[in-house]
Amino acid sequence: MEHVRTDLLVIGGGSGGLSVAAGAAQMGADVVLLEGHKMGGDCLNYGCVPSKALLASAKRAHSGQAVDFAAARDHVHEVIATIAPHDSVERFEGLGVRVIQDYGAFVSPTKVQAGSTRITARRIVIATGSSPLVPPIPGLDSVPYDTNETIFELREKPAHLLIIGGGPIGMEMAQAHRRLGCAVTVIEGAKALGKDDPEAAAVVLDALRAEGIAIEEDALASEIREQAGAIEIETKDGRVFKGSHLLLAVGRKPNIDRLNLNVAGIETTKAGIKVDASLKTSNRRVYAIGDVAGGLQFTHVAGYHAGIVIRSALFGLPAKAGTAHIPWATYTDPELAQVGLTEAEARERHGDRLDIARFDYAGNDRAIAEGKTMGFVKVMVVKGRPVGATIVGHQAGEHINLWALVLANKLKMSAVAGMVSPYPSLGEVNKRAAGAYFSPRLFASKGVKRVVGLVQRWLP
Known part of the structure; x- marks a missing residue:
């Protein structure tokens, strides 16, 4: 067992965690970073970057250029590969960060275990992000489905993509796949783009419907089944929708299960880790930032949170996070x-x-x-x-x-x-x-x- 002492421990190598680690290390702090999966987190590998790359290919297809579906997927992975070195282990080690490629769990309020390494830190930042929420719809476990973590691996064009969830992710993926030649049906339990201004959302939804995307609102999925090789979704009001592929885009859940937070005295809510305005948890030595903090789930918010934490944890300055300007x-x-x-x-x-x-x-x-x-x-x-x-x-x-x-x-x-x-x-x-x-x-x-x-x- 190796024992390490450090000024700052960052758990999670996504957008927020990397920003904290890079900033703190370059300002002279001793920093340890834990990442048990992929450096760059959801944004680089499964979210912002691949979705915008796919949308770019779809836009070219919509403008009349011939775009092969598999080639569009290749473009996605080329974009990820181009950006990945900026988020790589090698770059952060070059900045002076010690990177441990393993998951971490608290063993005390100030100690975290990662594999065979135990880290004691003066301050700890939890930046573990979120994962796709898989709703408990009867029959879902009996059919194949994709989330944003798997949809970009598809190389064969879906004949008819069913999307459960009419939020930003669902609508972006609906338009991208429609423009790449797929039939698309979006099934939304309430109102599509329901968190946005209704007048503005209507402009987008009208445009998407004009491109041939079926957007079914007030359609709460009650059962999913496979019939004759097709996926069927039945809604609470009895409507039935059939397709060849299914994408779940119904929200996110905080990545907290591995952390053993109760040992550290860290309180949680349904949305994630409970934090105050300075992003401190109920354990005053521990901060939580980005999606795992249970607020706005955007990459730029995680980056904004990183700046708040650096001012507080490194310089001891008062710093509070707001949302009015996000x-x-x-x-x-x-x-x-x-x-x-x-x-x-x-x-x-x-x-x-x-x-x-x-x-x-x-x-x-x-x-x-x-x-x-x-x-x-x-x-x-x-x-x-x-x-x-x-x-x-x-x-x-x-x-x-x-x-x-x-x-x-x-x-x-x-x-x-x-x-x-x-x-x-x-x-x-x-x-x-x-x-x-x-x-x-x-x-x-x-x-x-x-x-x-x-x-x-x-x-x-």
């Missing part, structure tokens, strides 16, 4: 992006104080020139300050960056209105949305007109 995007075509409050949330919180500023892509000259006029920008404003923004349309995931900056720095609409955008650019939709907020206040104001009239009479 953006997210669904990379369908058109894309759907959000930061801060949706319109419904803002109305509930702010009532009559809320103003809505809006601009449609159809009014943007670059969008007209490129035939990308579907969508809009909608900004929720309270006393001149944005509290949320929704964008649906071409490159919405890029355009939301501006509003994320605005919310993070508590800027006012005047800051965006005062920005000069190059013409013609799609990004001008944001400036025009800000202009739409001020226009009625300027052009419909009798006071403004009166002042202008007086000034004009007195000007030489």
